Amino acid sequence: MSYPKDMADLTHGDDAAAVNALRSAVMRLSRRLKHQRVDESLSPTEMSVLGTLARCGTATPGELARKEHVQPPSMTRIVALLEAKGLVRLEPHPEDRRQKVVTQTDKAEAMLEESRRKRNAFLAGLVEALDEDEWAKVREAAPVLEKLAQL
């Protein structure tokens, strides 16, 4: 097994505290976000899949399952629900007839745009309680957290 270059640091009080704070905050924030659905008919993972598709363009169900860290049967169900809502299209894979290609529709794109405004309104309410320095720290860390999530 290999250890990170700064493994020793993680035993320091500050880093251990940061790790604890991060874990606790992620679990609790995720619970809040679940309730604050931008579209009442879309689950958090469905939203996440649409976000991934918006970044990737297209993907196969298998790729989506790996990226979202869910099992293939779960992704089958999620994609089917999204298709039923007219948010994605399912097409045959051009080179491998076992696979399928998932693409987001215009309706999904419009919904993502609409949802962004609602998310901003919700988060603005929370950010209101932060001072500018605190918000700056979150803003700086956000892309790093996203990188962490997709490792």
Place this chain on the structure above:
Amino acid sequence: MSYPKDMADLTHGDDAAAVNALRSAVMRLSRRLKHQRVDESLSPTEMSVLGTLARCGTATPGELARKEHVQPPSMTRIVALLEAKGLVRLEPHPEDRRQKVVTQTDKAEAMLEESRRKRNAFLAGLVEALDEDEWAKVREAAPVLEKLAQL
């Protein structure tokens, strides 16, 4: 309705991007952490409740439900499971016989200590992929995220 002092900033590209990255990262990281259980017999919310108790000392089931953003019946079940595992004690409230007081046991404290080591090992694996500057940003933001989560 009142608006945050920096509402305008949230419509800027950078802040909107940060908000999107934060939401996506929180949802995906929470899914990872669910799998990476420090104790296989404890759900993420059970862990979170123990963490809250460690900070607060004691709390009533109702207080815990509000802090963890779950409904009272869910907290009833969670507390009962924790009690069955010998991790919390339930005592009558000294002033109000409707309420109960939840306290963590020594066993819970020892388990939290053990779990911290396991968490560090898991997160160290992820942090390995970050450079020092990136990790510094996460470390700075961690306490702010915790504040955000408990608003």
Place this chain on the structure above:
DNA sequence: TATTGTTATACTCTATAACTATA
């Protein structure tokens, strides 16, 4: 009459195992 906590019940989301079709 309002509030705290509980019981009973149903729903949502995800996983595992077994199956089909294609490579």
Place this chain on the structure above:
DNA sequence: TATAGTTATAGAGTATAACAATA
């Protein structure tokens, strides 16, 4: 024989509604 996706089924976790005890 291995891989992509699906179907069927079960389990975990949470919510809502109805109820009991106390304020």
